[in-house]
Every structure is written in C-alpha cells, then in structure tokens.
Amino acid sequence: MPSLKTIARAALPVALALGLSACATTPFRADVSRFAVPLPAPQGQTFAVVAEDPKLAGGLEFATYANAVAAELNQLGYARAASPEVADMLVRFDYRVDNGRERVRTTPGAIGIGAGRWGPWGPWGGWGNGFGGWGYGFNDPFFGGPDVRSYTVFTSGVDVKIDRRADGQRLFEGKAEAVSRSNRLPNLVPNLVDALFTDFPGNSGETVRITIREDEKTVRPAN
Template identity: 60%
Template sequence: MNNIVSRSGRLFKMGAAGLLLLAVAACATPFKADVSRFQSQMPAPQGQTFAVVADDPALSGGLEFSQYARLVEAQMTKLGYQQASPQNATMLVRFDYGVDNGRERIRSTGFGRDPFFSPWYGYRGWGGYRPYGAWNYGWYDPWFDNSVESYTVYSSDIELKIDRAVDGARLFEGRAEAVSSSNRLQYIVPNLVEAMFTDFPGNSGETVRITIKPEDQRAKGGN
C-alpha cells in the first residue's frame, strides 16, 4: 500500500510540474510574423541614399512615427545605404504601421478526467478500484476541471514601400503582419521591422514566417 501511495504521489508531482512548465512555455511564446515582399530591382548600396517618410500623412511629423522610423533607418544603414533628407535622397522609404482593437478567443483550460478516477467507484490507484460510495458527491480536483477562458488577440502589421525618388518608380513593397496577445506598439513595431529586414530583400513574391524572441525576454535584455 505504501508503495502504491508513493508511486501515485510521484505521478501527481510529475504531472503538476509538467503543467507548470507548459504554463511557463505559453508565457514565453516567440513572436511570429508573416512577411511578404516584392521587388523589381533594389539598387546596390554604393552611392544610394534614402529617407524614411510616413506613408500615411496623418503620421508625418509625429514623435511616435519618428521613433519607429529610426528603427527602419538603422536597418537601411546596416545594409549600406546612406541616410539623407527627403529632398536629396535617391530613394524614399514609405513606412506605415498599426494594430487593431483586438478580438476575443476562447480556449479550454481543463485537462479532462483523471484517468485514475471513476465517478462510479472512486479512485482506482494502481491496485484496481476502491469503492468510495456511489457517485462520490463532493469530489473535485481543480487540475482536471473542464473549464474555458477567454483572451484577446491583436492583429498588427507594418508596410514598407521603397520608391526611386527621381521618377517615383516602385523598387520594393513589403508587409509584415502578426497576431499576438500584445497590442503594445513599442513591442510590436520593433519586432515587425526586424522581421521585415531579415534576409532583406528576400525572394520576390514569397511569404515567409519569421520567429523573434518573446516580449518578456526582450524586456529583460535577452539576446
């Protein structure tokens, strides 16, 4: 009997530990973005300059836009292009971003019935059924509750368009979009910009999924 109880106790502890690990993993879900890119022929960086401008006039001149525009400027500079004023740049990089108001989703948080428990006979353990009395009224285990919970998800995206300044010819179009539990633009936009410039400019007409580290790790300065 002691052996049965000991093994059952270990099983419960292992199950509880597994559930906690699942909960931690859910909190650290990586950021995934779907990136679609199209290009005609991006010029080589040598001798090329750029300026990031708002594709939506309502964002132009705003402090928030300026903050996110600097992320794009850093990526373009990393590629070898030189920053210039909109009047002097050989390329205009039109940038836009946004997040919706979110929508509710429902998921089950229960784990089904305990395989070692019968509502007719009670706990079976490792040695077969041990009757507790018919129906076992009042028996409840929160680990095996078939409950549901609702949560909110948000759709976000950025758009990037690169035009040749001299004649307005379109050189590049890109869109990065994601669905996540966060609506914080301070978190979302940097991730989407990073996704956009991963393996830039990419294969024209191809949509790829880019995975980036989760929000809690970035907040702690993780690389």
Template identity: 55%
Template sequence: MAGLLMLGLSACADTLDTRVTRFQSQLPAPQGQTFAVVADDPSLAGGIEFGQYAKIVAGELTKKGYTEAVTPDAANLIVRFSYGVDKGRVHVRSTGMRDPFWGPWYGPGFRRGGFYGGGFYGRPYMMGGWGYGWYDPWFDQGVESYTVYTSGISVKIDDKSANKRVFEGKAEAASASNKLTWLVPNLVEAFFTGFPGNSGETLRITVAPEKTTVKGPAK
C-alpha cells in the same frame, strides 16, 4: 497554426510567428544610395512615436549598406513606413477544439483598424508573442478565453530619380500583446530578415516573445 496557438495557451509563447511578404522591381543596390524614412500615413508625420520607429527602420537599412540622407529632399530613395494594431477580439475555445480564427493567416489582410488593401486604417499598431491565453474560472468544461490582436507594418520604397516604386512589402502577425513599443521593433526585425528577399515570396519568420517580469512581495 492551431498547434502554435495551443502551445501559447498552455503556458507562455516561445516565438512570435510573423508572415513577411515582399515585392521588388529594380531596387537599387546599396552603392552610395541614400534614403529617408517618411510616414506613409500623414497623421503619423512629425510624431515622436513615429520618429522612434523610423529610426529602427533606418538602422536596418543602414545595416544593409544604404546611407541615411540628412533630409528627404537629399535622398535617392524615399521609404514610406506605416504600422498599426487593431483593438483585439476576444475568443472562447473549448480545450482540444480548433479555433476557426487561426485558419491560414486569417484571410488576405487586416480588416478594421489594420492592414488591408495596401494601407493601414485606424491608429498605429503593434504586437507580441503567440496566444498568451488564460483560464477563466467562470467557464467550465475546460473552456479558455483569450484576446487576439492583429498587427503589422508596411514598407514602400520609391526611387526619386526613376520616379517609380521599386519595393513594397509588409509583415503581419497575431498575438495577445498590443504594445507598440515592443511589437513594432520585432515586426521590423522580421521584415528585414533576408531583405530584400525574392519578389512575391511569403515567408514565416519568428522573433523572440515579449518578456514578462514576475515581481515578488514588497519588503
């Protein structure tokens, strides 16, 4: 993790390193099964932004062979989706020193404003490529400062006919971007890579970094 951070601070990130954990119990195979994506957080329900991300989740499930229902009432499977990003934390690091923040995935879950204990708290969130750091000339002795945002998504699937949960999982990441419009789609992509996966397995999956545009002088 420390090596990935240093690579990101040296220039621009090559990948977004995402941790994906999934659990399943008798998830129905995609044989005529229909689904509907709903907001796991009631405050997101009916929002235009949530609707945009829900379409991405629905698209991934459709690729896996499931069929989207017209309404949740008509669906066999209810997919509860949530996302979020915290306010970020500024870190200062001497060149060559390891930042303790970048320990093995910064603890069991996102704390304030993030994913923890199976749900998201605070406003919705998202994320981008590894450690886009910058050098602050106010510091000397090769000291760098950077802001780290933690973000993630949560997906839970309930089987209405069996009246029980059959799948749940999350994708988590840390980066210097807090742009939901870029982060959520990439976290969703990572989450559905190899879906549904092996129950209880945690994987590290990388996706492309956020692209930046360098503008020249106006003419």
C-alpha cells in the same frame, strides 16, 4: 501510509514544472510578403524614412519606429540622408494594430491538486499510488468539466514602400503581419520590422513565415 502533507510535497515539484512550462515565452511569428525590382547597389545610395500617413509625420512615436527601419537599411549598406529632399530613395513607412477579437479555447480536462478518488491508476483518478486523500492528476473531480477560456487577440502590421525619389519609380513593397495577445506597438513594431527585413529583399511575390526566438534574439524563417 504517507501523510497528506507528504503527498502534497511530492506533487508540488510536478505542479511547478507544469506551471513554468505554461509560462514559457512564445516565439513571435509574422507573415511577411514582399514585391521588388532590383534595388540599386548600396554604395553611395541614400534614403529617408517618411510617414505614409501624414498624420504620423513629426511624431515621436513614428520617429522611434522609423529609426528601427533606418537601422535595418544601414546594416544593408545604405546611408541615411539629411532630409527627404536630398535622398536617393524615399522609404514610406506605416504601422498599425486593430481593436482585437475574442477567441475561446476549450480543453477537455484540467490538471490540478484536489480531492481524489479511485481511478485507473489509483485513488487520484490519475497518478495514484494506492493511497487515499489528496492527489495530483488528470480528470480531477476538484475541477469538474472542461476548461473554457476567453481571450483577445490582436492583428498588427507594418508596411514599407521604397520609391526612387528622382522619378517616383516603386522599387519595393513589403508588409509583415502578426496575430498576438498584445496590442502594445512599442513591443510589436520592432519585431515586425525585424521580420520584414529578414533576408531582404526576399523573393518577389513570396509570403514567408518568420519566427523570432526571444531566448536567442534571432530571426529566422520558420520551418
């Protein structure tokens, strides 16, 4: 009959594999809505990123996120102006994250290592092999009833509005919003900006789900 130590060693690789799977990075997903009229061709057109909220203007945090917006427009062929006063287009930018709300998740059973008993496939109530003692499996009495967990989720978002400076005509409006377990704007805002400028300017009036794969560092429309 195998010893308890032997059984525990056999169960350990399974436990580690399940633990690593649970810790895998979750892709960042954002809902993106955009409205636009035909934008001027990039050749010779300049822009300046300005704060939609005057309280953000001049801040180092805003400047960091504004640089992310500017980088996206540079890739499209537009040039950053020396100042808003001489720019062809004013890009009004805003960002936010709320105070969060609680969610409760309940799962009917747990997986773990604990004292077992006879069950459908053996003494562990799970993946038993006919031996008594400790086991790894489902419906493990060591864990009792259902697993109930409470956690906080936050809604974050960015807004971009592009106006022609000469006459104030609105050329583009877009927003990207995401629900996540993080409220750290330095991590959220670059992803939201990335999502907003995917396939820019998009189809006017359409809302799409954009997924950012952390392992590949790419952005693509979700299926």
